[in-house]
Amino acid sequence: MSVDAVGARIDARAWGWRHAGRSDWALSGIDLIIAPGERVLLLGASGAGKSTFLHALAGVLGGDDDGEAHGELLVDNQAPNIVRGRVGLLLQDPDAQVILARVGDDVAFGCENLGVPRDEIWRRVDAALTAVGLALPLDHPTSALSGGQKQRLALAGLLAMQPGLLLLDEPTANLDSDGVQEVRAAVETVVAKTGATLVVIEHRVSIWRELVDRVIVFSAGGGVLADGTPDRVLAEQGESLAAAGVWVPGFPPARPVRAARRDTNAVLTTEALVIGRNARAVHGEPIAVELEGGRALAITGPNGSGKSTLALTIGGLLPPVTGTVSAAGLANGGAEEPISWKSKELLTRIGTVFQDPEHQFVAATVRDELAVGPRALGLPEHEIEARIAHLAERLRLGALLSANPFTLSGGEKRRLSVATVLATRPPLVILDEPTFGQDSRTWQELVALLAELLDDGTSIVAVTHDREFIAAIADQELQLVVPTRARRDDGESAR
Amino acid sequence: MATAIEVPAVEQHSKPKPPSRWRVIDIVVASVIAVAVGLVYFSWNLIYSPASAPLQAALPGLQALVYGVWLIGGVLGGLIIRKPGAALYVSLVAATVSALLGSQWGLLTLESGLVQGLGAELIFLAFRYSNWRPIVAVLAGAASGLALGINDLVLWFPGATLLFAVIYISSAIVSGALIAGLGSWFLVRGLAATGALSRFASGRQATVDA
Amino acid sequence: MSVLTPIKGTQAVYRLNPVSKLAASAIISLTLVLSIDWVSAGVALALQIVIFFWAGIGLRPFFRRTVPIWIAAALGGFTMLLYGRASGETYFQFLLIQISDGSIELAIATTLRMLAIALPAVVLFITIDPTDLADGLAQIVRLPARFVLGALAGLRLIGLFAEDWRSLELARRARGIADRGRLRRFWGQAFALLVLSIRRGAKLATAMEARGFGAPIERSWARESRLRSADGVLVALAIAISATAVTVSVLTGNWNFIAAQS
Secondary structure, three states, X not given: OOOOOOOOOEEEEEEEEEEOOOOOOOEEEXXXXXXXXXXXXXXXXXXXXXXXXXXXXXXXXXXXXXXXXXXXXXXXXEOOOOOHHHEEEEXXXXXXXXXXXXXXXXXXXXXXXXOOOHHHHHHHHHHHHHHOOOOOOOOOEHHHOOHHHHHHHHHHHHHOOOOOEEEEEOOOOOOOHHHHHHHHXXXXXXXXXXXXXXXXXXXXXXHHOOOOOEEEEEOOOOOEEEEEOHHHHXXXXXXXXXXXXXXXXXXXXXXXXXXXXXXXXXXXXXXXXXXXXXXXXXXXXXXXXXXXXXXXXXXXXXXXXXXXXXXHHHOXXXXXOEEEEEOOOOOOOOOOOHHHXXXXXXXXXXXXXXXXHHHHOOOOOHHHHHHHHHHHHOOOHHHHHHHHHHHHHHOOOHHHOOXXXXXXXXXXXXXXXXXXXXXXXXXXXXXXXXXXXXXXXXXXXXXXXXXXXXXXXOEEEEEOOXXXXXXXXXXXXXXXXXXHHHXXXXXXXXX | OOOOOOOOOOOOOOOOOOOOOOOXXXXXXXXXXXXXXXXXXXXXXXXXXXXXXXXXXXXXXXXXXXXXXXXXXXXXXXHHHOOOOHHHHHHXXXXXXXXHOOOOOOOHHHHHHHHHXXXXXXXXXXXXXXXXXXXXXXXXXXXXXXXXXXHHHXXXXXXXXXXXXXXXXXHHHHHHHHHHHHHHHHHHHHHHHOOOOOOOHHHHHHOOOO | OHHHOOOOOOOHHHHOOHHHHHHHHHHHHHHHOOEOOHXXXXXXXXXXXXXXXXXXXXXXXXXXXXXXXXXHHHHHHHHHHHHOOOOOOEEEEEOOEEEEHHHHHHHHHHHHHHHHHHHHHHHHXXXXXXXXXXXXXXXXXXXXXXXXXXXXXXXXXXXXXXXXXXXXXXXXXXXXXOOOOHHHHHHHHHHHHHHHHHHHHHHHHHHHHHOOOOOOOXXXXXXXXXXXXXXXXXXXXXHHHHHHHHHHHHHOOOOOEHHHOO
């Protein structure tokens, strides 16, 4: 089966787009030509319209009721929505791209839409799965796949359509380091094999640097800011891009300066702790944790090793399967086990920041969101106001106080979820993947804030796979392993 | 090339009638809403009896006052998607989901969903799919309630007395108007505020231009 | 949620086309609903139970999935007992409650009828794979593919609901508001779940369009949905059960057409 698809050509002439209901143009005056087979990395500050551009090329921006366009945008000299099958778009969220329940069916979906005959479909499905490195049976359930596997599955689904243009919209932002490598390798194989044109958006430049031969930078609300070889553009624009939040190699975010360590007491210890969910243990052996005031513990390990479960158990949200978590240092003379504390007691002792900030939002405005914790404690109004003002200033949320939390950008949501935890000043803060998918600016602020907390005596536990974060913040590291007996692929704790 | 020049390449004609073809996002989001509502229906199937028992004991037929929960699908679907057939579709799919989960009325759950959805759909149609104000939502809910009342009496309570029938239908209408009609309208407003409906007309009208 | 993943097995019932299962269930429901008498419902129920066990449905999963039906049937019967149209001798009367010969008969009939209609539906439905059903509806019944597949994709998101719900619960405990107000919290969580789901649905719609879905091209089908002789047997069985039930009921003079009531 030949997979030789000649790359598609992109022409943009003074092109722009405005979403319905907005007064500002998302982007305008885009003038560029991308030749068949070129590999392009698209960079720019958040809000520069990069994603909109890719969606337009894929023909999925919508019609008149979704917005209006000006200028011309052509793929192979035709309007994008006429040549749908020629363009493949890979999105950021692995879960939102799984369409059918079985692996084979999901990959075949694109082919079905294009009217490919049945025999040919299954031939293509086989070839596509091999090309992305997913050697799974065709009736394997898609819900049992990890994030990296799901992204590769989506890529296989696109590949089966034999596209001439491959568009990747932050494909690795929601993946852990293993997933990132898997997807990158798969894309490299696919592009080499098919000669398709490639356009990638990512804010971590180092992932794609070696693969692309051209870098284009969009400016916010405007057109093309820079266009050329990776070396030239990154040298010219590197600093301003880094300031805008892009992870440019050679312009790393600043690391905080830590104060001198002081001697402190133990805050939390565990005794023969076996963690698990629904009384089913993740590991057979107990895990030992010992945390002192003003220290940071990083919990690391691959998918399925129980990192989140451990964090939630320490935080008093999940009960241990056996053994105890003991937080005498926090308990103020009451019961020692966090799981036995009431919700309100937990507020002032342990704060937990979830991996997905949206799970924590309970109010309709940012201001109310920040007030939830202090109100639950029954603090007087003026005290609540003071705390809100302080947090808004510290975490740059001042302009957003009356906005609905769900309408915030990714980085803003992360800052808000951290702020809500800090509103009640707990001496122990637990964070689940705090730097997941964050741009370098937010990363820098977050790390600086956490360093400040540590210097003030707050203890931190962070589940993370970000080595730079660990280097900047952590004092101890606890590495978890995937339990050998639980290596079945039924997706119990696969993320 | 960074200035946003006003190039009126696309005409700004006012649309007298909204587009009636369903986009893919209309279908998928309508299905998602229907699934969520179907879950609510299923949960309600399990607990409605103790909730309505005191009402039933007070006055037979009054238990229909809490039946508005089963009418949410149609009104909600219409208010969010705002296309012809939305109320019917969401009501039908929600009923299917609750039937698949093991509803005690089996396949007739679908028939109920169809009939109730039709009630709401007819009201939206009567307003030519252009009026989405609270009063229309209330009327749609009431119409669904009427459909539910008649449907139940014919199929499940054919041996009941006239008094029961009157009380049952009236309660169903009131319940539909309040829980399904007004309730759905407020729910849509809350959803629009979160920005989740930004690709729908129902979401854009409610939020201020940012 | 395991509820949308069908029970797998090797008995014949698992290989039947979902469309024929739907048809069989419809035939039984629509026929039995026409009358409210204990003979037609009872006969149908007896025949169904025989066939269930002959088809090899496990006792445990059967009862687990059908518990709500048994409860609802009992409650429905009870309602009829108290408020059904009175006839014959009256045994008890209090305000609007009137237990009489007529209402007792109606109660038994109602209970059996609910069981006879709902049980086969559940048994058939728990063995249906949603993707196969979508294939069947689009290829055999010829419903528009856009709607059927769009609905299927939306339906799949239900699998993520449970995980989200758990996270939402834990988050509320962490936010300090989990001590009181269970009901209010429930609705708050349900709202949040709805927001998350709609968002995901919008992203899913974009992903589907990116794979050519909804484009004006004639679609092909990777999995063929066909009706086989076994499907014919199922539908014939459904007709036979319904016909037998109705015949016995009419012959014994118990047929009680619902339209003749109100």
